[in-house]
Amino acid sequence: LPQEWDLLRRKVDDVKLQLPSSAQISVVQDEFSEVYGMLFSIHSTDAAPEELRRYAEELQRQIKAVDGIKKIELHGVQPRVVHIDMPDERLAQYGLSIAQVWNQLSTQNSTFEAGKFDAGTERIRIAQTSEFQSLEDIRNLIINGGTGEFGSGLIRLGDIAD
Secondary structure (H helix, E strand, O other): OHHHHHHHHHHHHHHHOOOOOOOOOOOOOOOHHHOOOOOOOOOOOOOOHHHHHHHHHHHHHHHHOOOOOOOOOOOOOOOOOOOOOOOHHHHHHOOOOHHHHHHHHHHHOOEEEEEEEEEOOEEEEEEEEOOOOOHHHHHOOEEEEEEEOOEEEEEEHHHHOO
């Protein structure tokens, strides 16, 4: 049976580098004497999803500080969603299209592979992240290429969007 676990581990390792950088990496755990599981559910009828997420992350930090705790995962956390309203007339005033703004937003808020490093039998994927950390980061995103009546060059997203 140990050979089967080793074979499975090698097959999983072989495909890891072919997966998209955003894919969650699977771990083959065969040390069952070290595997324990607990499931906690955080639920509220009146708290906002963002508040529940912050509470879960704080709880995760506190539990992880307990001696002997090796891994804690959060599942089912509602993703943060920001709605950006870009009125057509404001885009026209700055000489921008929604596609231009969208392209710059999507490239700024992404994680991409920056390379790979081989260390003996280990292969390590290096990722570069440029994700927004706050609403202010989104408002301050510089949009290039405007040529409308309000000028050209560098325009903040907060100038054209609500």
